[in-house]
Amino acid sequence: MTVQTGDQAPPPSAEELLNRPPTLGQRVHAVLHRQPALSPAIVLVLACVAFGLLNDRFFRLENLSLVAQQVAVVGSLAAGQTLIILTAGIDLSIGAVMVLASLVMSKLAFDEGLPGVPALLVGAAIAVAAETVNGLLVTQIKLPPFIVTLGTLSVFTAITLIYAQGQTVSLPPGAFLLWSGKTVSIGSLHLTNGVLMMIALYGVIGFALRYTAWGRHLYAVGDDLEAASLTGISVKRVLLSAYMVAGLATAVAAWILVGRVGGGDPNSGLNANLESITAVVIGGTSLFGGRGVVLGSLIGAFIVQVFDNGLALAGYDPNYQVLAVGLLVIAAVSVDQWIRSVRA
């Protein structure tokens, strides 16, 4: 044993180690943990700055309007997809449901001569009914959402193609259903009614998730289903309602799609299923459920579109956008894994 000399500091006690100030990494972790939409928001801002530097046309209001119009369909779909992913589920069929609903709306209005409003309502009811089928299979037969929607993806796609009989429907200009594609100009910002509908949809879903008991229960079910059930939350009802509200969001997306393509096209929105999931994941919502905000999905949808638009303006091969989005998805899931790793 040597005698400790005075200039040697004693080893720190556990109490001191506990109370040491958090490292930069821990602080970043804590902030991201509270604000899941922060990292996608930073990515979006950085991407906009970069594309603005590459081509100054990027920041023109005409160009930003175009980006917003292109986001509207997938953005609305992503709002619905967010609800399902928050319950630790996934919906591979949501895009197929949207195309089916858009075709029903257009065909009823054009082929059957139904007035616009009832055609819209029937199409919307089809979207809600289709998502209710998904929800019932998940809650009542207790199948994993991935498998359920993989199956219904084929089913709804097939129904769409059979119903369309290889035809596309072009609605005459001035048809009520095309209202969603009508331009709304604010100065030189040319938005469409569809863009405003999408923003309203995010407002409503964001409010419900944040400020109502339903929203809290949705998070709790996605966070820990068993625990939610033991606290007295009616898990089945919450899950089913998530699919039904997602069906409503899909109906909104279908109407916006009708406005964009000018009618019903069975081959439109082919990638919408995966694009909606991409937007949600890039937007910081955890695929494991219970974590995320719907605003993140809107940011995620914008990121994808901004890369598409910005790279094209900068004169790059469009395939670089696909590459960039792929890398962003992997980065987003990695960040989520890091955020979820918390220790006491």
Added chain:
Amino acid sequence: MTGMTGTPVLEAKGLVKVFGRVVGLDDVDLALHSGEVLGVIGDNGAGKSTLIKCLSGALVPDAGEIFVDGRPVTFKRPQDAREAGIETVYQTLAVAPAMDIASNLFLAREIRRKGPLGSVLRMLDTREMRHQAREHINRLGIRTLQNINQAVETLSGGQRQAVAVARAGAFGSKVVILDEPTAALGVRETGQVLNLVRDLRDQGLAVILISHNMPNVFEVADRIQIQRLGARVGVVTPKTHSMAEAVAIMTGAQELGP
């Protein structure tokens, strides 16, 4: 011991529960009075969990009766027991890890805003819930929970247990049932939880403590119900019986004396 006279706050008579060909509960009685801690001990398969699940509404017994304050009741779901003033802290704690302490306390019993914001828009009164959560935690004397806006997943095991106990203590007007509350805890945190159990009792609640940990049970329980193979084999007190005797009765090595 106090409160042993008068009507029990919670009483069960002749509870039977059968799972397929396995007997979970075989004609089990239980009586619980306000202001007492009743320990329930028994080996695996003794029917401890089945018994408390019947009392908390998670299981419906095949036969037998349950009384709250002497009135017969039927619990079809946990909500029914909760409405009768019986709260349960499950072994898994049943907390949502990503949510904060206040949100967990009010999970499934959120408070809405007053006026049209609450009745029409169904908006929650987050501020009121936080305020009440803080009050409940202070009233229960829980000092380990400082920041009620902290996510539960950032808490230690003992703190999480404290959240679950606080929820039960805040809303359980008559009975709090704790299922293996110290199983996952260290020595110091176990001590904190046992203190909470005493605090609940001192506030006049009746507590059922299910545990494998014999020293814990003997430390806080006023009476101890011993279960073996789905049946109640005896009720002892820490004053009249030693731990060794209780274990002997529990394992069937000794019958409870007269």
